[in-house]
Amino acid sequence: MSLKSSMWLQYQIDANWTRPLVFVVYNILRPVGAALLLVAMFYVVTGGYMGGGSLAYLYVGNAFFMLIAQTLFFVGWVVHDDREHYQVLKYLYISPMSYFKYLIGRTAMRFLLSGFALMVLIVLGYLLRIPYRIDWLLLVAVFLVGWAFIVGAGLLLSGINMLTARHGGAVGEALAGIFYLLSGAIFPLSILPQWVRGFSLALPSTYWFSLVRRAVLGAESEEVMAQFTTLQVVLYPMAISMVLLGLSYLSFLGVDHLTRKKGMLDMTTTY
Amino acid sequence: MPGVYSIESRSLTRTFKSKGEVVEALKEVDLSVRQGELFGLLGPNGAGKTTLIKIFTTLLLPTSGYAKVAGHDVAKEVKQIRPIINMVTGGEHSGYGLLTVRENLWMFSQFYGIPGKVAKERIDSLIDRMRITHLADRKIRTLSTGERQRVNIIRAFMTGPKIVFLDEPTLGLDVETSRLIRRYVKEWLEQDGERTVLLTTHYMMEADELCDRIAIINDGEIVALGTPRELKKRIQDETAIGMEISPEIDLGWLDGTKGVMGYSAKEEGGMLSARVVMEDDSAVSDVLSGVTARGGRIISFYKDEPTLEDVFVKLTGRGLE
Known part of the structure; x- marks a missing residue:
């Protein structure tokens, strides 16, 4: 029940600030604006050439990156918001529900709501003549693997945030930035320096973006990632995500003890 | 729980490290609160009252000694303790401001696993009891301090706790709200002999009016303990x-x-x-x-x-x- 209620809570926090119509319009305009800005930059850089695989690579990577960015950005703040803005963390904590489960619920709803913006961008892509060749089965894998990876990383981040002051929330943004830069979301691995590429290949998100391109564009156009089979790009991030989920749970148990030891569950750091 | 205190501590000590200094917030505190009691902790700000409440509500670990709630160790048996306790803290603005009063309460009821129908009945009844029916569909952020505290009282009591911790629940509230809360707490306790309340306050009138027994705490130490009458006898x-x-x-x-x-x-x-x-x-x-x-x-x-x-x-x- 706590999972369902925390998902409901996240929906309310995301949507309850305005009327439903304004909420829908905002959630369409925001991602569309950001995507069009990127397309405009591409248009300028290429001197008006809108064809080829580069735009599709850039557009799809940017659209799916939103799932990572919005969810991780959010997870970076949820603990601090509960603890210091809403001042409810201690009340949530002394209830019989698992706060870990509660975080999973809120992260899951954030992921779902980000999916709404993603759908809008996919539709917009049709208008921009992005050559979609959607493999529905792989697309399901994209969401499953993506959810597991983002929630795993997010929960690990939440554990860290329970021990940090408000500025610690920026860690989520920083992490999302790393994924944007190094995972082949919009910059192909082949253009990254060799020493950076090794780091990129260790990130589960790199394989996930490759899976995204295979599921949405029909094939992997990026030469480094094309060397991996589709099965590999499914299994590798899935395995890492499972490890991340396990690690996040273990770290949560450790953090739980540490926060109770240090008295940080109702800490306020309003500076 | 025959033979078991609702709330108990022995040689309970809690220290905090701050800028290289060790501050002793609680020093060897021994406390035994019986089932059915409304027990008060009276002391000035910084005496250690909130620290003690945090330990009993499983939010803070003791440095040494032990604390038990309903016979369960607060450090090791949180799963047994949390379903039967709740707490209210005064002087804060807690609650999801974007949710209405009813939504906030409903959500917390779900975190306690209360069936939807039962939760709704309890919420309606307590909203009425706390005289905020007209505010039920207002967002929390639009409420005054006193109104928010009435919502907090409902949040704590609707979950059917056996032991409630009230940490300065009437701090900064108007006379009417304070009186309403005091009356409700007293009635709630009288309805069931298995219920217990631990109240911290620095309002002596509140402690005198409500509490069966009082411990006076100063600088982390219990300096006196007894019924209000016994304590006052000390200076006859x-x-x-x-x-x-x-x-x-x-x-x-x-x-x-x-x-x-x-x-x-x-x-x-x-x-x-x-x-x-x-x-x-x-x-x-x-x-x-x-x-x-x-x-x-x-x-x-x-x-x-x-x-x-x-x-x-x-x-x-x-x-x-």
Whole structure:
């Protein structure tokens, strides 16, 4: 029940600030604006050439990156918001529900709501003549693997945030930035320096973006990632995500003890 | 729970490290609260009351000693403790401001696994009891401090706890809301002999009015424990006087005055309202002449019945405020 209620809570926090119509319009305009800005930059850089695989690579990577960015950005703040803005963390904590489960619920709803913006961008892509060749089965894998990876990383981040002051929330943004830069979301691995590429290949998100391109564009156009089979790009991030989920749970148990030891569950750091 | 205290601590110590210094917030605290009791912790700000509540509500680990709730160790058995407790803290603005009163309460009821229909009935009943029916569909952020605290009281009591911890629940509230909360807490306790309340406050009237037993806490130590009557008996041989002085003068000299055991003073409407506890009547004239000698005009003077604050003054040499 706590999972369902925390998902409901996240929906309310995301949507309850305005009327439903304004909420829908905002959630369409925001991602569309950001995507069009990127397309405009591409248009300028290429001197008006809108064809080829580069735009599709850039557009799809940017659209799916939103799932990572919005969810991780959010997870970076949820603990601090509960603890210091809403001042409810201690009340949530002394209830019989698992706060870990509660975080999973809120992260899951954030992921779902980000999916709404993603759908809008996919539709917009049709208008921009992005050559979609959607493999529905792989697309399901994209969401499953993506959810597991983002929630795993997010929960690990939440554990860290329970021990940090408000500025610690920026860690989520920083992490999302790393994924944007190094995972082949919009910059192909082949253009990254060799020493950076090794780091990129260790990130589960790199394989996930490759899976995204295979599921949405029909094939992997990026030469480094094309060397991996589709099965590999499914299994590798899935395995890492499972490890991340396990690690996040273990770290949560450790953090739980540490926060109770240090008295940080109702800490306020309003500076 | 025959033979088991609802709330219990033995040699409970809690220290905090701050900028290289070790601060002892609780020192070897022994406390036993029986089932059915409304037990008060009376002490000034910084005495250790909130630290103690945090430990009992599983939010903070003891440094040494142990604390038990319903016979369960707060450090190791949180899963057994959390379903049967709840807490309210005063002087804060907690709650999801974007949700309405009803939504906030419903959500918390779900975190306690209360079936939807039961939760709705309890929420409606308590909203009515706390006289905020007209606010039920208002967002929390639009409520005043007093209204929010009524919602907090509902949040804590609707989950059907056996033991409730109230940490300064009426802090900064208007008279009407404070009275409503006190009355509700008392009634709630009387309805079921298995319920227990631990209340912290620095309002002596509140402690006197509500509590079956009171522990006076100062600098992390329990300095006295008993029923309000027992505690007040401790100063039956002493003399307590109250006076209003204008203009305000420093009463620090009272510390060295023979026969004076302690005093408390606060500013009220441009005057100084002071209470002085003395060993006997012989010190009264010295106190009064001392005030006038320092430029203070005594507006009113009265010999008073001993209060819990006088007990505190006698034990610690200072007031509760």
